[in-house]
Amino acid sequence: MYDLIVGNGRVLDPATGRDGPADIGITDGRIAAVSDGIAPAQGDAFLDAAGLTVTPGLIDVHVHIYEGVTHYGVFPDEDVLASGVTTALDAGSAGAATFAGLRRYLIDVSDLRLFALLNISAMGMLDEAVGELEDIRWADPTRAIAVCEQHRDVILGIKVRLTRNLAGENAGPALRNAREAADAVGLPVMVHPQAAAILLEEILGELKAGDLVTHCFHGMAGGVLDGAGNVHRCVREAVDRGVTFDIGHGKGSFDFEVAERALAQGLIPDTISSDLHVHNINGPVFDLATTLSKFLLLGYEPAEALRRCTVTPAAVLGMAGEIGTLAVGAHADLTVFEIVEGGHQFEDSGGRQRTGDLRFVPRQVVKAGRAMAAVARGYPTG
Template sequence: MKYDLLIRNGTLIDPAQGLHERQDVAFADGEVADVADILPEAEAREVIDAEGRYVTPGLIDVHVHVYPGVSHFGIEPDATCLARGATTVVDAGSAGADTFPGFRKYVIEVSQTRILAQLNIASQGMVSQQVGEFALPEYANVDACCRMIEQHRDLILGVKVRLTKDSIVSQSAGMTPLHRAREAADAAGLPIMIHPQAAWCDSLDDILKVMKKGDILTHCFHGMDCGILDEDSGKVRASVHDAIERGVLFDVGHGAGSFRWDVVERAMAEGVLPATISSDLHIYNVNGPVYDLANVLTKFLHLGLSLDEVLTRVTSVPAESVLKQEGIGTLAPGAWGDAVIFELRRGTYNLEDSSGDVRTGTQSLEPVTVIKAGHVYRS
């Protein structure tokens, strides 16, 4: 047989190739083998009829927490990410320099989900709900962070820092973690990912001025202090427009407390859209209001983005701007054989933000079949 798997009759949406049309997609040896109007069923060991459904590259979620048993945020990756269409995920700082080797050995290397990471500048990572990463400024260890990056460059994409005062960062630590994250990232030649809410500073302006092209501001639509909206005018801050112009990436990072309908609607009214859509999926939101990455995409469909626009932000854009790897986020021949078959279901759906505000949607994007490395993982 020429193909291990053939998906027939589906509508292929592949933003990296500019495709939104009926195409057959075939897989062999863990990769995409062929894409064409019609491919022969007789050449495939397994055939899936995707009539009336959408076929997309495997989704990329650039913000999750999948270090169960060590990080209090951690969830099992395969059941919550891969099974729901996120074939590649980036753990956003669950592990620091002291805990990353265990994360690699006991989670990354034994999971079917493809897992990459942002390394927390806090050496212990996000271990305890009772003690913040930066209860002491010494936890922000530049040398240890850089050493760990050098040992695991195949997996570590950048440096993560969380800045929320009191619960995460003590007053004595202040803004030190941000500057140490910048120092470590620059030394390693990598970007930083910043969680900015309610930091020890006057406004988001103080954080954005430290950020460079390729850095990621996650939780960009939260409603707390240090947000993208000016407190007086309610308009998007000038520093946000400037940061976008110079290439800072604004990421959704929905989470349990970081996505508000009113904030995203005001931002979109001024033309500010996220570069990437991510879930910030973890133990405190996997049963709502996030559930999975597909549910976050559904919320952006409700906000008026097209199916192509939301899928771009979880396929081609993160592949190019965050992962910086070829062969991922696309179903071009020779690419990694990860795909999702979706139904766009019609009905009445409650869509809740992180403040408890519920909007009523009329459509829901539902993953019905997940393909990993050219074979059906879940159907």
């Protein structure tokens, strides 16, 4: 007997290579069986996924949680989990001075499996009026190291945002302080690099294997393409060193033209993430499923796009085999999608429109074996 059976669906799991009809038996919050022909009567509960596609629960390595403290925060369960994301990484909403609250009031009490990057700025991302690194005194590695050590089970790296309106002329020292803190605790750095006071070459020069560059297809100054539209040599070298390139769509950081040119030259992002926050949840981001769907119109096969929202981010979070897969023994985190065909309108951060044939629309989400209806945001389908 299983606690829950998700049956009759198409199971699509890039981690195991499975793509076809199968039933999933879940016991004690773990996947206990994946095969065809598990009878509904074998479970205490049955979720009928006929006509739907069952995938590992999506993993979003760039979201912003911390409503009421930062001006970006969305709600972990209502906005993230309900949209089909079962594990997320808060990308620097909190710093050393504000992290304890993020943990106590959100990470520890949410159904969403939530980890965080600690902002090298002790204030985190409090307010629009003053950038968090305009005064370099906020970027104190000693304070960041102490908080990382205190919360090692949930802090997975250091975040630093270098854009001029956030860091002023302090991009160089802020990045070096982030590097120092990360190295001291053996964690990676995630850099938000666009429109900084220093060149991309200098930024990437500080990064090594396991570090992340988010917003990698932004259309602002300091992007991955040179003036002629070719991928910068320093970007290729960073890829070769094992730096992870992450999408981090956001309100201002995903450009269809940059994506098309970069992809055509073989610069393939490792992870597809949303950078979901209050300023983009009503468009153009909506949710991770919508960002995923944009990669289908850019030419990705569904399994290849899905890989970048499941198995690859699971490895980034140090949880390969535990999440981001439907293998037997993994956490029973699943997203059940309707893949809707037809001409869907999508918009990037600059208001450019593209039409896609397929869209992943979340219908159900299962977290730790518990099923709930998903909320589908985005432009109406059909």
